Amino acid sequence: MRTWYRNLDPISLIAWIGLVLFGLVAIYSATHGPASEVASFEPKDNFNKQLIWLGISVLGLLIALVLPIRFFQLAAFPIYGITLLLLVAALIFGREVNGAKSWLYFGSTGIQVSELAKVGTVMAIAQLVGIRRPKTMDLKFAFMLVGLIMLPATLIVLQNDTGTALVFFGLIPIALFWSGLEFNLLLIMISPAIAGYLAVVSQTWAFVFAVLFTGYMWWRTRDKRIGVVSAVSTFGVAAFTQFAITKVLSGYQLARVLSFTNPGDEAFRQNVGYHQVNSMAAIGSGGFAGKGFMEGTQTQGGFVMEQSTDFIFSVVGEEFGFIGTMIILILFATLLIRLVQLGANMKHPFGVMMAGGATGVFLIHVFINIGMATSLLPVVGIPLPFISYGGSALLANSALLSIVLALHLKKDDFSIYGY
Numbered sequence: 001m002r003t004w005y006r007n008l009d010p011i012s013l014i015a016w017i018g019l020v021l022f023g024l025v026a027i028y029s030a031t032h033g034p035a036s037e038v039a040s041f042e043p044k045d046n047f048n049k050q051l052i053w054l055g056i057s058v059l060g061l062l063i064a065l066v067l068p069i070r071f072f073q074l075a076a077f078p079i080y081g082i083t084l085l086l087l088v089a090a091l092i093f094g095r096e097v098n099g100a101k102s103w104l105y106f107g108s109t110g111i112q113v114s115e116l117a118k119v120g121t122v123m124a125i126a127q128l129v130g131i132r133r134p135k136t137m138d139l140k141f142a143f144m145l146v147g148l149i150m151l152p153a154t155l156i157v158l159q160n161d162t163g164t165a166l167v168f169f170g171l172i173p174i175a176l177f178w179s180g181l182e183f184n185l186l187l188i189m190i191s192p193a194i195a196g197y198l199a200v201v202s203q204t205w206a207f208v209f210a211v212l213f214t215g216y217m218w219w220r221t222r223d224k225r226i227g228v229v230s231a232v233s234t235f236g237v238a239a240f241t242q243f244a245i246t247k248v249l250s251g252y253q254l255a256r257v258l259s260f261t262n263p264g265d266e267a268f269r270q271n272v273g274y275h276q277v278n279s280m281a282a283i284g285s286g287g288f289a290g291k292g293f294m295e296g297t298q299t300q301g302g303f304v305m306e307q308s309t310d311f312i313f314s315v316v317g318e319e320f321g322f323i324g325t326m327i328i329l330i331l332f333a334t335l336l337i338r339l340v341q342l343g344a345n346m347k348h349p350f351g352v353m354m355a356g357g358a359t360g361v362f363l364i365h366v367f368i369n370i371g372m373a374t375s376l377l378p379v380v381g382i383p384l385p386f387i388s389y390g391g392s393a394l395l396a397n398s399a400l401l402s403i404v405l406a407l408h409l410k411k412d413d414f415s416i417y418g419y
Contacts (some may be wrong), residue, residue, distance in 0.1 A: 007409045008065070009342060015335035016386060016401055020054060020394075022328060023387035026315045029293060030308040032238040034300035046308050046389040053391035057314040057398035064402035069413050072403055073104065074349055076127035080148070083120035086113040098159035099167065112392035114164040117152045119399045122357035124148050127180045130350030145179060146172055163368070163381035171357065178356035179349075184221055187213075188229055192237040199241035206241070210234035275311060276375040278303045283317030283325070283374065290321030308389040310381055313373040328387070332366050335401075342404055348414040351407045358400040363383075365397075 021395045023158025028047045045406035086104065090113045094101045102114045125148050132141060153168035171190045173181075173309035189212055199206035213234050282298035283292070304314050306414045336359050362385050370383040371377030383390050387397055 007411060009338065009405060011338045012335060012405060015331045019386035024050060026312050026387060027308050027389045029319060030315050033294045049391060050389055053394050057395050060399055061402040065409060066407040066408060069407060069410050073127055075121040080120040080124035083117040084152060087117055087152055091158055100159055102159040102161045113306065114156045114161050115392040118361055119396050121152050122354060122361065122400060125175050126350050126357060129353040144178060145175055149175065150254050151242055164172035165414045166380060167361060167364050170343050172200040172297040174360035175357060177352055184226060188233055192233045192334045195234040196241045201237040203242060205236040210238055260415055275305050275379055279314040280375055282314040286321040287316040288322045290319045290324055293319055295319060309383055312384055312388045313370055313374055329358045336363055339404060342408045346408055351395060351411060351414065354407055355404050358404050361400060
């Protein structure tokens with residue numbers, strides 16, 4: 001009994017409960033009161049549906065806590081295989097929702113299988129890391145790890161769910177880092193994303209970054225090959241981004257990419273920039289303490305589209321102000337830091353990778369979602385974990401957290417199965 005209380009982490013549970021409760025309050029506000037007059041029937045029922053999915057998630061958490069470590073290890077690859085089959089089934093038999101064919105319906109209940117694929121993928125890469133022999137990173141192992149992530153990511157791209165696919169792509173450097181990839185190579189892998197982002201915002205900043213990064217990597221390693229690769233990965237991506245913007249992308253595609261840089265511009269305000277203009281107006285009008293529960297004019301007027309899902313951060317910002325948004329950020333920071341600590345405490349590679357993968361999934365979601373709501377990133381359709389409405393997302397994210405908590409609860413049992 002003492003072991004149970006010692007290893008079950010209360011900090012993670014409290015952070016999870018706080019985020020979920022904040023989400024329920026925001027979902028209720030976004031779909032009731034004056035907001036309900038401008039909402040269709042389905043969003044009005046989001047709060048009740050989220051309560052049901054929360055109950056299922058709590059039940060799943062309790063079940064996970066009593067399962068042995070060996071179960072998660074043996075089930076990892078089969079669960080991964082099942083999620084791949086579900087992704088294929090969604091491509092063939094799925095229903096299109098918001099332009100993405102990633103939903104399977106069983107009667108009136110819809111499941112977004114791309115969300116469940118995150119759980120299967122993190123479990124699979126954790127098991128691959130756990131059974132790796134020898135315990136060193138090599139090119140063959142890196143390709144295997146990347147392949148496990150790219151397979152579901154490709155199927156999700158085919159479903160036209162680009163936002164969710166970005167989570168998988170972002171998971172690649174995180175997984176390689178946690179599995180022992182050399183830090184210099186990790187920096188090189190991340191640099192193209194930074195160079196590409198800066199190239200959209202400003203070609204000058206992209207050029208400055210490429211020069212500084214290339215110089216830093218050459219100074220750090222004193223290896224000309226690393227310097228050349230660094231230059232190609234930054235200057236090359238910046239140049240390709242500029243070429244795509246001017247020569248490849250269609251007008252609408254270009255507007256989607258560029259709108260976040262100035263969503264209030266007349267070229268974007270009434271179309272692709274509409275969401276972000278109203279989201280920023282809602283967050284900015286909240287001030288320090290917010291307008292109060294169900295008192296947000298942007299929220300209750302229904303001016304922010306998808307305000308119970310992708311743009312729920314604007315609801316919090318308007319009705320609870322700077323204080324509310326900071327509480328959410330602190331809860332997320334607490335949860336992410338704690339998951340990293342739990343992974344380090346487990347020491348076994350399977351547990352370490354599960355914690356690292358779960359942390360990576362949550363971090364990518366938080367970064368992109370809040371970036372969308374504040375116009376730091378383009379709109380790609382990413383929910384805020386535990387807060388946005390979405391039963392599949394709540395269940396999948398809670399499952400990732402539950403598995404990490406369950407592994408940490410029985411971390412002393414890892415030695416039974418060898419390392």
